[in-house]
Amino acid sequence: MFGEKEEAQTLNIYPNPAQSGSLLNLVIDSPDDTNSLIEIFNFKGLKLLSEKFSLVQGFNKIEIPIDHFHLSTQMLFVKVNIHGEVMTRKIIYNK
Numbered sequence: 001m002f003g004e005k006e007e008a009q010t011l012n013i014y015p016n017p018a019q020s021g022s023l024l025n026l027v028i029d030s031p032d033d034t035n036s037l038i039e040i041f042n043f044k045g046l047k048l049l050s051e052k053f054s055l056v057q058g059f060n061k062i063e064i065p066i067d068h069f070h071l072s073t074q075m076l077f078v079k080v081n082i083h084g085e086v087m088t089r090k091i092i093y094n095k
Contacts, residue, residue, distance in 0.1 A: 011080055017092035018066060018076075024091070026062040028080060030055040037081040038062065043074050055082070066093065 010029040018024055028036065033056050040049040048069050053062055066076075073095045079088045 011087040011089060013078055013089050013091055017094050020095050021067060023063040024066050024078070026064065026078065026080070028055060028060045028062065028082070030057055030060055030082060032057050034082060038064070039079045039081075040064070040066075040069075041077045041079065042071070043076070048076070071095065 010027070012027040014025050014027075015022055024040075026038065030036075033054075036053050036055050038049070038051055038053055039047060041047055049064065053060075071093050074093055076091050076093055077088055078091060079086060
């Protein structure tokens with residue numbers, strides 16, 4: 001309806017599982033031009049990344065190098081905040 005904000009439709013992350021040397025690809029369907037906050041946490045809840053990205057209306061691809069986190073094989077959580085809507089996805093990182 002008029003005056004209502006649309007919410008982000010999708011968040012896809014690949015590859016999953018991610019391998020050492022690969023980029024983490026986030027594909028975000030944004031309802032409008034906006035900013036997003038992307039955070040990555042390890043399985044213990046330690047924040048590894050917190051970064052703002054500008055999104056355009058439609059599909060956006062964001063590439064994040066994950067090798068600089070110096071991780072062992074573990075589960076990671078990717079959290080994306082757009083307009084207060086929070087989407088969280090679990091990924092596996094294999095060293």
